[in-house]
Amino acid sequence: MGDTGVRMCKRCGSFVELEKDEELKKEYPYYCPRCDENMYSFETVVVKDKGRRRT
Numbered sequence: 001m002g003d004t005g006v007r008m009c010k011r012c013g014s015f016v017e018l019e020k021d022e023e024l025k026k027e028y029p030y031y032c033p034r035c036d037e038n039m040y041s042f043e044t045v046v047v048k049d050k051g052r053r054r055t
């Protein structure tokens with residue numbers, strides 16, 4: 001299952017990061033640096049890449 005594109009926090013619109021902590025990511029796969037909170041996947045929204053960004 002390709003989940004390409006980036007994810008944004010539904011609350012603040014910032015890009016979220018993948019949680020790296022083994023324990024945390026079982027429940028919260030994402031982390032929003034702006035809210036400083038871990039996120040469930042349903043708290044994020046996938047933004048498909050419209051153009052190609054290759055930088």
Ligand SMILES: [Zn+2]
Nearest residue numbers: 009012032035
């Ligand atoms: Zn956020």
